Amino acid sequence: MKTKILMGLMAVVIAGLIAVPWIASYFYIFILTEILILGLFAASFNLIFGYTGMLSFGHAAFFGIGSYATALVLIHLEWPFLACLLVSMGASALLALVIGFLSVRLNEVYFAMLTLAFGMMVFAIAYQWRSVTNGSDGLAGFTLGSFGLGLDLTLGNPAVYYHVVLAIVAIAAVVLYLICRSSFGMILRAIRQNPERVSFAGLNVRTYRLVAFVIAGTFAGLAGGLIAPFLRVASPELLHWSMSAEPVLMAILGGTGYFLGPFVGSAVFVLLETWITSFTESWMLVLGIILAMMVIFFRKGLLGTALDWWLEVKK
Amino acid sequence: MSKPILTIDNLTKRFGGVTAVNGINLEVMPKETIAIIGPNGAGKTTFYNMVSGRMQPTEGKITLDGQDITGLPPHKISRLGVSRSFQINNIFPEMTVQENVEVVLSAYHGHSRKLFNIASRNTGIQQEAVEYLKRLGIDSLKDQRAEVISYGDKRLLEIAMVLATRPKLVLLDEPTAGMTPDETRRTTRLVKSLADSGDYTFLITEHDMDVVFNLADRILVMHRGEKLFAGTPEEVKNHPEVRVAYLGEEDEEVVEEANA
Amino acid sequence: MSGIGAALLNSLDIGLLLFIIAVGLNIVFGVLNIINFAHGALYMLGAYLAFTLINLVGMPFWAALLLAPIGVAILAVIIDRVLLRFIYSRDVADSLLLTFAILLIINESIRTIWGSGIQVVQPPQLLSGSVQLLGSSVSTYSLFVIVIGLLLLAGLWYLFNRTRVGRIMRAAALDRDMAEALCINTRMVVTGVFAFGAWLAAVGGVVAAPMRALDPGMGDKIIIESFIVVVIGGLGSFPGALLGAIVLGLIHGFGGRYLPEVNLLLPFLGMALVLLFKPNGILGKGATA
Numbered sequence: 001m002k003t004k005i006l007m008g009l010m011a012v013v014i015a016g017l018i019a020v021p022w023i024a025s026y027f028y029i030f031i032l033t034e035i036l037i038l039g040l041f042a043a044s045f046n047l048i049f050g051y052t053g054m055l056s057f058g059h060a061a062f063f064g065i066g067s068y069a070t071a072l073v074l075i076h077l078e079w080p081f082l083a084c085l086l087v088s089m090g091a092s093a094l095l096a097l098v099i100g101f102l103s104v105r106l107n108e109v110y111f112a113m114l115t116l117a118f119g120m121m122v123f124a125i126a127y128q129w130r131s132v133t134n135g136s137d138g139l140a141g142f143t144l145g146s147f148g149l150g151l152d153l154t155l156g157n158p159a160v161y162y163h164v165v166l167a168i169v170a171i172a173a174v175v176l177y178l179i180c181r182s183s184f185g186m187i188l189r190a191i192r193q194n195p196e197r198v199s200f201a202g203l204n205v206r207t208y209r210l211v212a213f214v215i216a217g218t219f220a221g222l223a224g225g226l227i228a229p230f231l232r233v234a235s236p237e238l239l240h241w242s243m244s245a246e247p248v249l250m251a252i253l254g255g256t257g258y259f260l261g262p263f264v265g266s267a268v269f270v271l272l273e274t275w276i277t278s279f280t281e282s283w284m285l286v287l288g289i290i291l292a293m294m295v296i297f298f299r300k301g302l303l304g305t306a307l308d309w310w311l312e313v314k315k
Numbered sequence: 316m317s318k319p320i321l322t323i324d325n326l327t328k329r330f331g332g333v334t335a336v337n338g339i340n341l342e343v344m345p346k347e348t349i350a351i352i353g354p355n356g357a358g359k360t361t362f363y364n365m366v367s368g369r370m371q372p373t374e375g376k377i378t379l380d381g382q383d384i385t386g387l388p389p390h391k392i393s394r395l396g397v398s399r400s401f402q403i404n405n406i407f408p409e410m411t412v413q414e415n416v417e418v419v420l421s422a423y424h425g426h427s428r429k430l431f432n433i434a435s436r437n438t439g440i441q442q443e444a445v446e447y448l449k450r451l452g453i454d455s456l457k458d459q460r461a462e463v464i465s466y467g468d469k470r471l472l473e474i475a476m477v478l479a480t481r482p483k484l485v486l487l488d489e490p491t492a493g494m495t496p497d498e499t500r501r502t503t504r505l506v507k508s509l510a511d512s513g514d515y516t517f518l519i520t521e522h523d524m525d526v527v528f529n530l531a532d533r534i535l536v537m538h539r540g541e542k543l544f545a546g547t548p549e550e551v552k553n554h555p556e557v558r559v560a561y562l563g564e565e566d567e568e569v570v571e572e573a574n575a
Numbered sequence: 576m577s578g579i580g581a582a583l584l585n586s587l588d589i590g591l592l593l594f595i596i597a598v599g600l601n602i603v604f605g606v607l608n609i610i611n612f613a614h615g616a617l618y619m620l621g622a623y624l625a626f627t628l629i630n631l632v633g634m635p636f637w638a639a640l641l642l643a644p645i646g647v648a649i650l651a652v653i654i655d656r657v658l659l660r661f662i663y664s665r666d667v668a669d670s671l672l673l674t675f676a677i678l679l680i681i682n683e684s685i686r687t688i689w690g691s692g693i694q695v696v697q698p699p700q701l702l703s704g705s706v707q708l709l710g711s712s713v714s715t716y717s718l719f720v721i722v723i724g725l726l727l728l729a730g731l732w733y734l735f736n737r738t739r740v741g742r743i744m745r746a747a748a749l750d751r752d753m754a755e756a757l758c759i760n761t762r763m764v765v766t767g768v769f770a771f772g773a774w775l776a777a778v779g780g781v782v783a784a785p786m787r788a789l790d791p792g793m794g795d796k797i798i799i800e801s802f803i804v805v806v807i808g809g810l811g812s813f814p815g816a817l818l819g820a821i822v823l824g825l826i827h828g829f830g831g832r833y834l835p836e837v838n839l840l841l842p843f844l845g846m847a848l849v850l851l852f853k854p855n856g857i858l859g860k861g862a863t864a
Contacts (some may be wrong), residue, residue: 055668055671102847102850102851105854106850106854108666108667108668109610109667109671109810110806110810110850110854112610112668112671113802113806113846113850114806114846114847114850116799116802117802117803117806117843117846117847117850118843118847120799120843121840121843121844121847123839124837124839124840124843125840127839128836128837128839128840178430178431178433179430179431181433181434181435182429182430182431182432182433182434183421183426183427183428183429183432183434183437184427184428184429184430185434186414186417186418186421186427186434187418187421187422187427189407189409189410190407190410190418193407193408193409193410194405194406194407194408196369196389196405197405197406197407197476198418198422199388199389199390199393200367200389200390200393200398200399200405201390201393201418201419201422201423201476201480202390202393202394202422202423202480203390203422203427204388204390205390208427241799242795245675248672248675252672281686281687282683282686282687283683284679284682284683284686285679285680285683285684285687287679288676288677288678288679288680288682288683289676289680291672291673291675291676291679292658292673292676292677292680295662295669295672295673295676296658296661296662296673299669
């Protein structure tokens with residue numbers, strides 16, 4: 001019964017998301033595009049944080065690399081958008097393989113700091129390698145051409161771009177969800193709860209952590225590839241550690257123990273930011289207070305807390 | 316006479332200036348149950364940690380079924396057929412009891428590398444997991460979250476997980492520690508029946524002498540990291556030095572526990 | 576030669592300032608097992624309080640150096656009792672997240688109270704000149720920073736090795752249960768240590784105020800630097816914080832002068848290299864999973 005209600009709710013949300021361009025203004029289309037992209041970014045992060053138990057403070061490296069890759073390919077090669085996204089995923093996967101290989105052997109505090117350091121290294125390179133990255137200004141002035149696959153889409157139209165983002169994020173989310181539900185995903189959850197027990201079951205925990213890290217990096221790269229045309233720029237801010245903090249906040253906000261938690265977190269985050277910044281400058285202050293409350297009292301996040309409450313009340 | 320399944324040769328572990336385990340030799344025959352006893356700090360757990368790969372030995376050699384496993388990492392040793400339980404509970408607290416065993420089984424069967432199967436629809440593994448839970452008599456708890464079941468049941472769950480890797484050699488580290496007398500009797504009976512089934516080779520450390528004398532074919536008595544004596548339960552009971560050095564202390568501990 | 580001498584002195588004053596700040600972070604981690612993400616924000620608060628006391632209240636620098644850190648330490652006691660007490664029993668990730676929330680709150684409060692613009696604190700008259708040293712002109716204030724750093728270093732060494740309080744802190748760092756068994760009030764130790772760490776951060780902030788312009792981003796910058804210092808030297812290690820601070824000071828002092836095109840990259844490269852080859856830091860305690 002409850003599963004049916006939840007499924008129904010999901011269907012309504014999905015239908016609503018598809019219908020948005022016909023019922024809402026450009027303002028909301030932009031907001032939803034951002035929510036979807038950041039939601040994918042946060043969901044990819046949650047694969048390593050919520051599922052595998054590794055707190056990375058350098059996830060923006062993959063997001064940023066993805067956006068730079070798409071921007072560079074658009075500027076220099078003018079490939080179709082789909083090809084750009086594949087290059088973004090490939091570049092971030094490669095980077096995640098290198099950073100992950102060096103980082104996953106360390107435990108939580110050191111892992112957090114090492115990923116932070118690697119992330120800032122990538123930031124520093126993007127900031128100082130002016131001939132390729134255009135330094136602090138970032139790469140701008142690229143235009144989207146065709147989509148690829150022979151599809152005739154006007155990507156410059158925000159409504160069309162929104163639908164493209166929606167479709168790609170939906171496919172990526174389904175893939176990530178399947179990974180979480182697989183035997184591999186079960187092992188990741190087991191690693192979070194008790195890595196030693198997993199290694200005594202005969203598995204090399206490091207390898208599993210690394211694979212999770214690379215998958216997460218790849219999807220963050222995809223999200224980065226989607227954000228560059230949306231922002232019309234790929235700049236070092238996308239690589240900065242404060243960008244790495246965003247998926248952390250979103251995952252905690254929505255709930256790290258639930259697959260959709262990061263998406264809920266992204267929605268709440270972006271909507272709150274838009275709403276609060278409309279009447280006060282102190283968005284970060286509010287965010288800090290919310291985060292503190294979530295960590296202390298609602299460690300399961302909004303989605304987890306709401307689900308718990310609902311399942312409890314309606315028994 | 317068959318070949319030993321495990322051969323320990325001059326196994327030694329030093330921490331800085333302290334020698335925790337000193338020159339232990341041991342041969343374990345297939346289907347045998349060997350108990351290692353000794354007071355706290357005798358080096359039993361360190362010994363286990365080396366055999367299971369959690370610690371590197373300083374000196375010595377460990378051979379499993381003719382293969383040198385000295386200093387291999389835990390997951391490799393586990394793959395080769397050594398499985399262990401821990402003194403403290405070592406389970407996946409947020410998973411169900413059944414999922415706990417499923418994790419181990421999917422590792423064993425290589426399903427853990429599958430990215431796109433659906434774990435909760437893997438009926439083969441689920442049935443197998445229930446089988447193991449039945450064997451330990453805790454299948455009625457299969458849908459409970461592991462962290463909420465009783466302490467004794469958690470220990471049994473861990474034994475189920477240990478057995479699910481189909482080990483050639485099972486290391487149990489104080490399987491009845493912290494259990495109520497009832498749970499202890501139940502666990503002893505279970506381990507006894509597993510040992511009698513002839514499917515497993517056990518290496519057990521234990522404080523409870525009743526459990527030890529009940530289960531063991533042979534007993535290794537450790538004291539301050541060294542072998543004090545090895546023999547059958549009868550011989551150990553009658554060995555004067557062991558009585559003084561170890562069984563005496565055991566009585567004291569019983570008194571302490573009773574006072575606590 | 577004069578270039579190298581200047582770079583060396585520059586490295587030393589950056590290094591010792593970093594030491595003051597990072598050692599507080601390290602003590603808090605060593606004793607409480609908490610990575611205080613808000614440490615940089617507390618440093619910044621120290622600087623801004625000093626700015627108010629000096630420029631707006633009109634106090635002398637020395638009074639600000641005394642009072643501002645005490646104010647920050649009092650705030651730290653409140654933070655500890657109101658917020659952190661909930662998460663001491665949880666894992667390190669939670670403390671990172673909660674202190675990150677505190678960082679956001681302090682950062683934004685500072686932006687609201689003092690504005691986003693740059694503020695400047697003048698060094699006291701006594702220290703505003705410069706002297707000839709090692710063949711180059713060095714500001715007196717740089718020498719003052721070096722002296723303060725060395726004084727604190729000596730004081731901390733004395734505290735940890737020669738006093739009962741210091742020994743209690745070290746005992747609590749090694750083994751919380753043992754400290755409790757010795758009838759030490761660990762709750763007091765916990766709060767005290769957190770406040771002491773904040774005090775050190777704020778001293779660093781006041782000392783830094785006349786050297787660096789104040790802006791609401793200065794805390795974020797220094798927390799990353801402090802992370803690098805403790806990772807290079809070793810988490811939880813007192814001599815490690817000194818070593819890490821000097822190494823990072825040298826990287827800045829020489830990197831800024833001789834390798835300006837990659838100077839942003841160098842500190843992170845150094846940190847990553849240390850973690851790769853000595854994951855516990857050069858002088859740190861256990862780390863690998």
